[in-house]
Amino acid sequence: MINYPFGKRVNSSPITAIKKNKNPVINSANRGMSFETDINFSNDYYAQKHIALITKRPTPINVVKVDYTRGARITDAYFSMQSTTDYNGVYHGRYIDFEAKSSHSKTSFPLNNITPHQFEHLKEVFFQGGIAFFLIEFTKLNEVYFLDARFVIDWHENQQKKSIPLTKIKENGRLIKQGLRPRIDYLPTIIEYYSL
Amino acid sequence: MINYPFGKRVNSSPITAIKKNKNPVINSANRGMSFETDINFSNDYYAQKHIALITKRPTPINVVKVDYTRGARITDAYFSMQSTTDYNGVYHGRYIDFEAKSSHSKTSFPLNNITPHQFEHLKEVFFQGGIAFFLIEFTKLNEVYFLDARFVIDWHENQQKKSIPLTKIKENGRLIKQGLRPRIDYLPTIIEYYSL
Incomplete structure (x- = not known):
């Protein structure tokens, strides 16, 4: 287990933890989760090395019932949608914001699991002068691509298609190097693309 | 109810919702919660007016048990500590990060509920060229102060005292104007203090 730079152990998302317990077999569902874990480890690496500070927003959970007799134990709750992106942070004073998504297709990245709130959030990040992008994992190809969020927003608004072909991602995005540490470098x- | 700029209703924290149901009487505990709500409304106002994009990180919850027969209903979970601050976002491309705290004292701001992780997080924000500060509510005085996080970190590391006297906050911070919209302006x- 890699330690968080400040002594805290890496907090994988609660969903990750559950999925891992329930189903240790590698299938396409928890491959998506391990992509999240890989990005978290990469962010921990950047923080440890004081390269950048990028953190994952906790999974939003709506709490329905709490048992105060058991020290505020939550007895009824449900997962809710993130209305922002999953990750944000700072590099050289600049605001960085991104969403990590997995595609189980070999040829395209479907946009149907990006919510309208997330599109609006990303547009607002640009309006405020921030940097916003997607990291897209193609699980069956074992490839990860960077794609500026402007391209995704434009495609979403101007194309009839509900997915972006991999060929377009290759043309407009960048293949991300995978390694040991950090896993998803x-x-x-980002530094090169946005001239940071 | 004020609408979120992108159509989403304001998500008060799950703790807020519970406390509100359980105890509608205004006491010092839920005054702290309404401070959070006020800041959330102010951030919504800034987002609606496209002035800045600052969001609250969801309350981290550790999920222990999920009932999948009821559509992934969480049946056992507990609140965990935020290892970062509660708020971050972007203004003119610059990264902004802050923590909102309430003090029930009339004369000082106790530092004992700022975790070591939060201090480390704030230091790292400065190291990365970001802006980091505290908004401190004095519940009994109905006053809110801005205080740069560097001052709080220095005080924490170099003073024997576990709280910052209000006189020092007045000398080194700024009184924040309260109004109707936004509530905590x-x-x-921030723009003036950091010359943004």
Whole structure:
């Protein structure tokens, strides 16, 4: 287990933890989860090395019932949708914001699991002068691509198709190097692409 | 109810919702919660007016048990500590990060509920060129102060005292104007203080 730079152990999302317990077999569902874990480890690496500070927003949960007799134990709750993106942070004073998504297709990235709130959030990030992008994992190809969020927003608004072909992603995005530490070394691409 | 700029209703924290149901009487505990709600409304106002994009991180919850027969209903979970601050976002491309705290003292701001992780997080924000500060509500005085996080970190590391006297906060911070919309208009202070 890699330690968080400040002594805290990496907090994988509650969903990850559950999925891992329930189903240790590698299938396409928890491959998506391990992509999240890989990005979390990469962010921990960047923080440890003081390269960038990028954190994952906790999974939003709506709490329905709490048992105060058991020290505020939650007895009824449900997962809710993130209305923002999953990750944000800072590099050289600049605001960075991104969403990590997995595609189980070999040829395209479907946009149907990006919510309208997330599109609006990403547009607002640009309006405020921030940097916003997607990291897209193609699980069956074992490839991860960077794609500026403007391209995704434009495609969503101007194309009839509900997915972006991999060929377009290759043309407009960048292939991210995978390695041991960090697993998903996306930061050099960001620095180069946005001239940071 | 004020609508979120992108059509989403304001998500008060799950704790707020519970406390509100359980105890509608205004006491010092849920005054702290309404401070959070006020800041959320102020951030919604800034987002609606496209002035800044600052969001609250969801309350981290550790999920222990999920009932999948009821559509992934969480049946056992507990609140965990935020290892970062509660708020972050972007203004003119710059990364902004802050923590909102309430003090029930009339004369000082106790530092004992700022975790070591939060201090480390704030230091790292500065290291990365970001802006980091505290908004401190004095519940009994109905006053809200801005205080740069560097001052709080320095005080924490170099003073024997476990709280910052209000006199020092007045000397080194700024009183924040309160109004109707936004309730806690902290952004002009940030812009002026950091020359943004």
